[in-house]
Amino acid sequence: MQPRNMSMSGVVDLAAVKAAGEAKQKAEEARARAARQQGGAGGAGAEGVAGAAPVSLVIDVEEADFEQEVLQRSAEVPVVIDFWAEWCGPCKQLGPLLERLAHEYAGRFLLAKIDVDRNQALFQQFGVQGIPAVFAVVAGQALPLFQGAAPEQQVREVLDQLVQVAEQRFGITGISVEGGEDAGRAPAAPVVPEDPALAAAHSALDAGDLGGAVQAYRNVLADDPANTEAKLGLAQAELLQRVQGLDAARVRKEAAEAPADARAQLRAADLDLAGGHVEDAFGRLVETVRRTAGDDREAARVRLLELFEVVGHEDPRVVAARGALARVLF
Numbered sequence: 001m002q003p004r005n006m007s008m009s010g011v012v013d014l015a016a017v018k019a020a021g022e023a024k025q026k027a028e029e030a031r032a033r034a035a036r037q038q039g040g041a042g043g044a045g046a047e048g049v050a051g052a053a054p055v056s057l058v059i060d061v062e063e064a065d066f067e068q069e070v071l072q073r074s075a076e077v078p079v080v081i082d083f084w085a086e087w088c089g090p091c092k093q094l095g096p097l098l099e100r101l102a103h104e105y106a107g108r109f110l111l112a113k114i115d116v117d118r119n120q121a122l123f124q125q126f127g128v129q130g131i132p133a134v135f136a137v138v139a140g141q142a143l144p145l146f147q148g149a150a151p152e153q154q155v156r157e158v159l160d161q162l163v164q165v166a167e168q169r170f171g172i173t174g175i176s177v178e179g180g181e182d183a184g185r186a187p188a189a190p191v192v193p194e195d196p197a198l199a200a201a202h203s204a205l206d207a208g209d210l211g212g213a214v215q216a217y218r219n220v221l222a223d224d225p226a227n228t229e230a231k232l233g234l235a236q237a238e239l240l241q242r243v244q245g246l247d248a249a250r251v252r253k254e255a256a257e258a259p260a261d262a263r264a265q266l267r268a269a270d271l272d273l274a275g276g277h278v279e280d281a282f283g284r285l286v287e288t289v290r291r292t293a294g295d296d297r298e299a300a301r302v303r304l305l306e307l308f309e310v311v312g313h314e315d316p317r318v319v320a321a322r323g324a325l326a327r328v329l330f
Contacts, residue, residue, distance in 0.1 A: 057102045057177070061112040063119050070112050074137040077174045078109040078166040080145070080159070083123065083133040085116050085276075087312045089233045090149035090202055091132045097152055098134070101159060108163050108174040109136070116276055123276055136162050139170040148206035195220070198230060205237050210244065213237040235309035242267075243274045255284075262288055262296035266303050273307050281307055282321035290328040301325070 061069050061081075070079050082098050084091035095113070102111040116123040116131055126135060126142065134145040143165075145158050166172040201216035217234035220227055248271055254261070255268035265288040272281035285307070288300040304325060308318045 056110075057107065058099050058111045058113065061114050061119075063121050066119075066122060070137050071140055073110060074141075074172075075139055076172065077107065078162055078172060079137045080109050080111050080162070081126075081135040081137065081142075082111060082113045083116050083126070083128050083131050083135070084113060085131055086315065087232065087236075087310055088131050089229055089236065090206055092229075093149040093202065094132045094134075094155075097155060101152075101155065105159065105163070105174075107177040109159065109166075110175075117278060120276055134158075138162070138166045138172060149202065197223075198227070198233075201230065201233055205233060205240075210237050210241045214241065231309055232312070235306055238306070239270060239274060239310055242270045246271060259287075260291050262292050262300050266300065269303065269307065273310060278311055278315075278317050279321075282317060282324075286321060286324045286328060289325060301329070 059069060070081065073079055080098065080102070082091075082095060084095055098111050102109065114122055116128065126133075130147055132149060133147045136143045136145055143162070145162070146154075150158075163174070166174075197216065197220050201213055201220060204210075204213035204216050214234060214237045217230045217237060220230040221234065224230065246267060251264070251267045251271055254264045258264050265284055269281040269284045269288075272278075272284060282304065285300050285304040289297055289304070292300060304321070308322070311318050313319075
């Protein structure tokens with residue numbers, strides 16, 4: 001399974017990004033301030049040191065604290081960003097791996113987890129095309145790393161390269177973690193071997209082989225109809241198949257001009273969801289169910305249920321949309 005866009009050469013132009021020389025100078029100033037603060041704490045005696053807060057190597061980041069938690073911290077330590085969502089099957093493979101490696105690397109990088117459903121502005125600013133997507137920010141500069149659930153060995157290679165670039169180009173060597181690589185680390189969860197058929201389906205989806213992924217997920221469900229992860233993967237693959245090759249501007253124009261055209265609304269709802277606009281997609285389809293009758297109404301209802309599978313039935317937006325659907329149906 002080859003991760004896509006695995007590169008250390010690209011740079012995203014953030015508002016806070018400066019020239020490399022200026023970034024390096026700021027990194028040096030930040031380290032100097034940290035050293036002075038540590039010196040002051042040391043002068044307060046052992047009790048002051050013992051009371052210091054432990055370093056969090058994995059943090060959840062929102063739009064409101066992105067500048068402080070990511071941009072400012074990146075002057076001292078590379079910050080790896082994991083764009084994820086609760087409904088994303090491959091994210092559930094990659095996320096725990098990145099968290100484990102963050103503790104293993106013991107302060108050579110921090111992991112910032114960003115829920116794309118809650119942080120659409122960041123999702124769009126970074127130009128994320130699909131999730132999981134992994135970036136790094138070093139001295140204010142954002143580097144695209146890879147997209148998709150990559151194998152551990154390839155993830156390690158990218159992280160090693162990131163650490164090397166941070167040190168050689170910016171003089172950033174990370175932060176020290178008291179107690180070594182296991183400091184603050186949660187007990188490891190038992191490893192459960194993955195079903196080979198399900199792994200093959202995930203691999204096909206990550207590689208962009210949507211037809212192969214659809215068939216592979218269907219094969220899993222033929223043997224295990226209750227497999228929740230396969231249901232989610234199938235719904236994702238089928239959604240990506242439907243939006244592949246669509247002219248977004250044309251689809252949205254047709255939907256705006258023909259509110260009662262069920263097919264136009266279904267296409268637009270697919271684009272809404274694929275772009276992360278979950279509530280817009282649900283609202284559009286509920287309204288289509290209300291406006292239409294017969295086969296068109298049934299098609300809109302079924303598509304809405306399919307999109308519920310993509311997001312996950314426990315998601316509060318699904319719960320709300322399910323209630324809205326019931327109201328227009330009954």
